Amino acid sequence: MDHSQHILLVDDEIRFGETLKQILALSGYRVTIATCGREAVVLLDTHIFDLVLLDLELPDMYGYDVLDSIKENNRFLVAIMLTGNGSIEAAIQALRKGVYDYLKKPIDPDLLLKTIEKAIKHKQMEKALSASEERFKILADASWEGIIIHDQGILLDANQQFFNLFGYQREEMIGTNILEKIFPPQALTAISIRISNGEVGFHESMGLKKDGAPFPVETNSSCMEYHDRKVRVCAIRDISARIKAEQEKITLLEKLATANKIETLGLMAGSIAHDLNNILSGIVTYPEILLMQMDQDDKHRESIEFIRDAGKRAAAVVSDILTLARGTTAEKKICDLNTIIKNHLASIEQQTIISQFQGVRIETQFAEDLSNISCSEIHISKAVMNLLNNANEAIEKDGLIGVATSNRLLETPLHGYEHINAGQYVVLTISDNGPGIPEHTLNKIFEPFYSKKVMGRSGTGLGLAIVWRTVHDHNGYINVSSNTTGTTFELFFPATRKQKDEKPTAISMNAYKGHGETILIVDDQEGQRLIACNLLKELNYQACAVACGEAAVTYLQQNKADLVLLDMIMEPGMNGRETYEQILQTNPAQKVIIASGFSEDEEVKKIHELGAILFIKKPYTIAQIGIAIKQTLRQG
Ligand SMILES: Nc1ncnc2c1ncn2[C@@H]1O[C@H](COP(=O)(O)OP(=O)(O)OP(=O)(O)O)[C@@H](O)[C@H]1O
Numbered sequence: 223m224d225h226s227q228h229i230l231l232v233d234d235e236i237r238f239g240e241t242l243k244q245i246l247a248l249s250g251y252r253v254t255i256a257t258c259g260r261e262a263v264v265l266l267d268t269h270i271f272d273l274v275l276l277d278l279e280l281p282d283m284y285g286y287d288v289l290d291s292i293k294e295n296n297r298f299l300v301a302i303m304l305t306g307n308g309s310i311e312a313a314i315q316a317l318r319k320g321v322y323d324y325l326k327k328p329i330d331p332d333l334l335l336k337t338i339e340k341a342i343k344h345k346q347m348e349k350a351l352s353a354s355e356e357r358f359k360i361l362a363d364a365s366w367e368g369i370i371i372h373d374q375g376i377l378l379d380a381n382q383q384f385f386n387l388f389g390y391q392r393e394e395m396i397g398t399n400i401l402e403k404i405f406p407p408q409a410l411t412a413i414s415i416r417i418s419n420g421e422v423g424f425h426e427s428m429g430l431k432k433d434g435a436p437f438p439v440e441t442n443s444s445c446m447e448y449h450d451r452k453v454r455v456c457a458i459r460d461i462s463a464r465i466k467a468e469q470e471k472i473t474l475l476e477k478l479a480t481a482n483k484i485e486t487l488g489l490m491a492g493s494i495a496h497d498l499n500n501i502l503s504g505i506v507t508y509p510e511i512l513l514m515q516m517d518q519d520d521k522h523r524e525s526i527e528f529i530r531d532a533g534k535r536a537a538a539v540v541s542d543i544l545t546l547a548r549g550t551t552a553e554k555k556i557c558d559l560n561t562i563i564k565n566h567l568a569s570i571e572q573q574t575i576i577s578q579f580q581g582v583r584i585e586t587q588f589a590e591d592l593s594n595i596s597c598s599e600i601h602i603s604k605a606v607m608n609l610l611n612n613a614n615e616a617i618e619k620d621g622l623i624g625v626a627t628s629n630r631l632l633e634t635p636l637h638g639y640e641h642i643n644a645g646q647y648v649v650l651t652i653s654d655n656g657p658g659i660p661e662h663t664l665n666k667i668f669e670p671f672y673s674k675k676v677m678g679r680s681g682t683g684l685g686l687a688i689v690w691r692t693v694h695d696h697n698g699y700i701n702v703s704s705n706t707t708g709t710t711f712e713l714f715f716p717a718t719r720k721q722k723d724e725k726p727t728a729i730s731m732n733a734y735k736g737h738g739e740t741i742l743i744v745d746d747q748e749g750q751r752l753i754a755c756n757l758l759k760e761l762n763y764q765a766c767a768v769a770c771g772e773a774a775v776t777y778l779q780q781n782k783a784d785l786v787l788l789d790m791i792m793e794p795g796m797n798g799r800e801t802y803e804q805i806l807q808t809n810p811a812q813k814v815i816i817a818s819g820f821s822e823d824e825e826v827k828k829i830h831e832l833g834a835i836l837f838i839k840k841p842y843t844i845a846q847i848g849i850a851i852k853q854t855l856r857q858g
């Protein structure tokens with residue numbers, strides 16, 4: 223039998239040694255003999271052995287002392303002691319030094335062979351176990367997760383990731399109770415219950431770093447035997463990134479829902495605004511024509527003025543929806559926010575509201591050195607109006623509204639914004655001492671159609687959506703803070719160093735009037751053609767009208783017109799832009815004004831690319847169309 227195992231036999235009795243060597247060789251063992259301790263030490267240093275048979279009493283030392291000098295190369299060496307006198311103390315000492323077994327001389331060859339076989343098997347198992355432990359250690363260290371073995375919270379072992387995850391050193395954790403170190407107090411009870419119930423599997427909770435920073439973790443626990451104890455193994459991972467991604471997804475979905483609502487609104491607004499504006503043209507313009515023809519003391523004057531103003535308000539609502547759907551990219555002017563607010567507070571609209579809420583006091587505080595802003599005055603007024611309305615409605619009876627302006631330097635993002643453009647801002651603060659906005663609805667109030675008010679009275683739910691859109695379109699930010707004692711809205715607008723634009727001087731009605739120039743009206747709606755004809759005649763122009771782009775082109779090939787007032791959307795047939803292109807082919811110098819319900823339309827943009835052309839928004843007042851025509855006729 224070839225065991226190919228290498229045995230070192232250390233004995234000073236040469237004959238005994240040789241006999242043993244022969245017995246062992248017969249069983250297939252390779253045997254090297256050393257006759258003293260020193261020789262054995264040298265051999266162990268330079269050769270690898272599987273087993274050493276040690277005589278207890280060597281001439282130069284005790285046999286087991288040889289074991290003291292065993293190096294790494296013979297780490298798995300197993301030793302058997304051979305004793306002559308059978309001293310029990312020596313045997314105990316030998317076992318303490320790691321000797322596997324001992325045999326008394328004279329040696330029984332059978333027993334010797336059996337003991338050797340057992341010893342080698344034992345060593346092989348130890349070797350395999352050690353290799354397996356090594357593999358598991360490598361596996362555990364390769365994991366992204368922290369892995370611990372603990373007994374009721376006492377840390378027995380852990381991989382490096384675990385220490386990295388919580389920011390501790392191995393030495394300060396091993397052998398100590400780690401639960402209170404790695405979990406915050408509020409998570410401890412649940413964890414202790416899981417441990418004492420022997421619960422296994424996944425669990426989410428909060429973890430605690432050494433520096434006190436809490437972070438979300440997921441644990442996966444199981445039980446196992448470890449050095450004859452029942453212990454728990456637990457893999458722990460940091461799930462901050464996952465939680466953050468989940469939260470971002472929710473926010474994104476919420477934003478998407480809001481964006482979808484706005485988009486739907488845009489589509490709806492787009493389709494109704496055209497028709498609605500045409501209808502409103504009659505209500506806004508006819509009263510004006512009638513008023514121009516009426517005596518100052520006519521008894522119907524007041525009623526007709528009422529119809530005109532109602533029409534204007536209706537047009538403003540349409541414009542509100544369009545604002546929301548398409549933004550407020552309208553022309554911006556350099557303005558002083560204080561003046562805008564003062565004008566708004568003095569307006570009839572606001573005075574009417576003030577009279578409805580008599581118990582509410584408005585306190586203003588205007589910064590004297592307020593920077594200018596570049597803005598659309600009408601939209602800012604609307605925003606102020608909506609905020610004041612909300613404040614009034616929230617207070618209901620008696621209370622206080624604060625309106626203040628200030629200059630402020632913004633450097634860090636406001637709540638709800640990931641980034642802001644750092645710089646100087648003009649801030650409008652409107653606060654009230656109403657009942658406040660519940661925290662869970664704070665992220666909803668800017669959504670279009672979100673309202674907690676009774677539908678019909680107020681409460682379309684467009685107010686704050688318009689405020690949000692306006693501020694957004696002015697590259698500004700909104701900050702809301704609210705509790706049960708009141709609400710504060712802060713609107714931030716980027717400050718500008720530019721000076722205010724001069725107001726155009728008012729033009730008297732006579733200045734709008736023409737001198738009998740011919741104007742061709744192109745509109746597919748009969749009502750619109752009629753309104754425009756009447757209006758232009760009133761302004762002393764000669765007006766004629768056609769119902770489509772094709773008819774306009776034919777008309778202009780045979781007749782001359784000083785100006786064409788061209789509708790943008792005409793169906794079926796050519797739209798305003800296509801008609802304009804055709805007209806230019808016959809007469810490149812033809813003067814044209816475009817009238818449309820939309821201010822920001824792709825087609826309108828294309829028209830601007832064709833050349834300088836005036837654009838007038840429907841429904842227009844007599845003054846607006848008068849000025850536009852004058853301006854166009856004066857050109858070139
Ligand atoms: N200052 C405030 N105090 C308490 N709640 C407010 C305040 N401002 C707004 N809200 C709440 O936010 C909701 C949305 O306001 P928003 O102005 O958009 O719509 P609305 O006022 O209900 O309707 P609309 O402005 O179209 O008439 C309100 O219904 C109200 O519940």
Ligand SMILES: [Mg+2]
Nearest residue numbers: 611612685686
């Ligand atoms: Mg409102």
